Amino acid sequence: MKSFTPSKNPSINLVIQTAFLGDLLLAIPLLIWIKKLNPQLALGLVCRKGLGSTLKSIGIIDYFWEIQKGNSESYRIVQSELKNFEIHFLISAHTSVRTTLLCARIKAVKKISFAKPWNFFIFNHRVDNIKTYPESIRLLSLIKNESSELQEYFSKLNSSEDYILKQNSGRLMSPPHWADPVQGWPASGSINKTVQELTLRYKLVERKWIALFPGSVWATKMWKKEGFIELGQSLQKKGYQIIIMGGSDEKELGGAVAEAIPEALSLCGQTTLLESLALISQSQLVVGNDSSSSHMAAFVGVPVVAIFGPTVLKFGYRPWGQNSAVVELENLSCRPCGPHGHKKCPLNHHNCMKQLEAREVLRVVEMML
Ligand code: SF4
Numbered sequence: 001m002k003s004f005t006p007s008k009n010p011s012i013n014l015v016i017q018t019a020f021l022g023d024l025l026l027a028i029p030l031l032i033w034i035k036k037l038n039p040q041l042a043l044g045l046v047c048r049k050g051l052g053s054t055l056k057s058i059g060i061i062d063y064f065w066e067i068q069k070g071n072s073e074s075y076r077i078v079q080s081e082l083k084n085f086e087i088h089f090l091i092s093a094h095t096s097v098r099t100t101l102l103c104a105r106i107k108a109v110k111k112i113s114f115a116k117p118w119n120f121f122i123f124n125h126r127v128d129n130i131k132t133y134p135e136s137i138r139l140l141s142l143i144k145n146e147s148s149e150l151q152e153y154f155s156k157l158n159s160s161e162d163y164i165l166k167q168n169s170g171r172l173m174s175p176p177h178w179a180d181p182v183q184g185w186p187a188s189g190s191i192n193k194t195v196q197e198l199t200l201r202y203k204l205v206e207r208k209w210i211a212l213f214p215g216s217v218w219a220t221k222m223w224k225k226e227g228f229i230e231l232g233q234s235l236q237k238k239g240y241q242i243i244i245m246g247g248s249d250e251k252e253l254g255g256a257v258a259e260a261i262p263e264a265l266s267l268c269g270q271t272t273l274l275e276s277l278a279l280i281s282q283s284q285l286v287v288g289n290d291s292s293s294s295h296m297a298a299f300v301g302v303p304v305v306a307i308f309g310p311t312v313l314k315f316g317y318r319p320w321g322q323n324s325a326v327v328e329l330e331n332l333s334c335r336p337c338g339p340h341g342h343k344k345c346p347l348n349h350h351n352c353m354k355q356l357e358a359r360e361v362l363r364v365v366e367m368m369l
Contacts, residue, residue, distance in 0.1 A: 213288030218341030
């Protein structure tokens, strides 16, 4: 958690997005637009533990407060520290009871969230949650009425469903320029320096690697390990170095995948979030599940192939970048089986991922390369 002792009450806008990393990255167009709307005000973010410092270091936000899910003390501290700020907009990406209660305890000139029958007494500006929008556009709709420019963009968005439909060969339509998260990614000297250090540290062949992310927070969202291995082996034969990436709880999986692919390297749990983004930004391509990896690649402007199993594009959580594609089993009747995936397949066969063959993923990867 971040502590502050401001000398006077600074004025800020505040966004509350306490979901996992992937969801936070989908909120980047919203964060960029809030800064654009009120450049004179600093931007604060309440987010999940471990995510704020990266967004601050690349200049997307100015302040951050981190909460730990299930730890009410962390919410109390955030609430108390925010008393030192004058908050203009408070924008909540969440409508959960816990987040709504936090919003109720924070003073702000204007409180904005999606309309729920029970939250009218907390938020003085409520917006319809349009389910056919992809998530980044849905989040931007929270501030649509604050900008005539945004209103005009939304008025031309008469076919938002196109963004959640696959085009030929799995490719997805690019985000509109005004909602592209890559605007927030700095191609700056410090990022380049980080990449140089990592390239030396891990003896990477410059700009000739492909990053595979076999893990996910949800077990059913993970494509089979053998699939990642077969894909990695095929790509290695084509001359690419394979890097396996993921969190520290994915070390065992990453190690097993890397061990089966010649010259592959597992960096699971070895890089910070900023280092991971920097490395991805120099990859030829990223292949991952419907998880944060695809949103990381989209954010830094790198081609990404996302593998969908229990989830589907119409939920709106596609990789939101210029060069994105999705591979999935089209005609499996049990898909989708829930908005987030499960820890265990409800039907005990997990065919959505087991029946998806490496040659199909390779076909889309080759098209994207
Ligand atoms: S029920 Fe179907 S979609 Fe859901 S995890 Fe199992 S195989 Fe996948």
